[in-house]
Amino acid sequence: MTMGDRLRELRLKKHLSQEEVAKxxxxxxxxxxxxxxxxxxxxxxxxKKLAILFNVTLDYIIGGESSKQEHNVSPDAFEIxxxxxxxxxxxxxxxxxxxxxVIKQAE
Numbered sequence: 001m002t003m004g005d006r007l008r009e010l011r012l013k014k015h016l017s018q019e020e021v022a023k024x025x026x027x028x029x030x031x032x033x034x035x036x037x038x039x040x041x042x043x044x045x046x047x048k049k050l051a052i053l054f055n056v057t058l059d060y061i062i063g064g065e066s067s068k069q070e071h072n073v074s075p076d077a078f079e080i081x082x083x084x085x086x087x088x089x090x091x092x093x094x095x096x097x098x099x100x101x102v103i104k105q106a107e
Contacts, residue, residue: 001063002038002063003035003038003041003061003062003063004035004036004037004038006060006061006062006063007035007036007050007061008036010050010054010056010061011036011054014053014054018032018033018036021050021053024049024053024078024079024082025046025049025050025053025082026049026082027046047061047062049078049082052078052081053078084096
């Protein structure tokens with residue numbers, strides 16, 4: 001099974017469109033489409049995002065046998081990670097500190 005076949009299978013299992021996957025990992029639908037039809041290979045950072053989104057190992061995406069889940073990340077958590085990664089270091093630290101304060105208050 002090719003990487004493109006694997007990506008398509010994972011996307012369909014999650015009942016997502018190519019547009020939805022692309023938006024969640026921060027690329028265009030066209031770029032993602034090229035991955036599924038094996039015209040292009042995703043860069044390492046995109047592969048990591050896909051592994052998190054589909055809750056599988058990098059090895060599984062690139063054609064390995066083990067699909068053991070590395071992460072149990074909800075779509076909301078993935079969105080938070082995406083937003084945090086887009087911030088500069090100071091804003092990211094401030095945001096994390098605020099989230100930790102909210103969690104502490106909820107305990």
